[in-house]
Amino acid sequence: MPDTYISLFREHQETIIRRWIDEVYRERRTELPETLSFGQLVDHYPEMLDELARLLDERASRSEIIETARRRREHAHVRFQRGVLIDEVARELMLFRRTINDFLWREGLSAALGDLRELRDALQRADQFVDEMITQAVVVYAASWRPPVETRTSVWPPPRRRKTDFPESDA
DSSP states (O other): OOOOOHHHHHTTHHHHHHHHHHHHHHHOOOHHHHHSSSSHTHHHHHHHHHHHHHHHHHHOOHHOOOOHHHHHHHHHHHHHHOOOOOOHHHHHHHHHHHHHHHIIIIIIHHHHHTTTTHHHHHHHHHHHHHHHHHHHHHHHHHHHHHHHOOOOOOOOOOOOOOOOOOOOOOO
């Protein structure tokens, strides 16, 4: 089934992004539309859709999904630099998941050639991808807020020390 999801996602990319954007603008728990311009809001999503479609076509393993999400970490970096709060990034990605799941339920059965198990696997991979994107956002925000800590340097091998704290004998 090579390039089945890639062609499906590319064919419907504008529709998917438009539906996701409608969800973002309806969501009252975020200020994404006020914080980011439309272009900034949708900037990373065509590439994310391409990556997700590739993962679905290749029937990617969990480790491949994790590595792909790690490479897409720039999404969270850009959001952080533009002042978006972490809960808003998580909500944005949850809305993306909902949009992708709805799309796959509507259009994915044809890509899976009517095989419900294949559709289920595609939905699970899509969920794993979004989960890993949320994880990467948490990592980026946590690393960005962590205060700089001076660390000790280590010397290897450590110097030999004499043991001086022998237990007292009961003799």
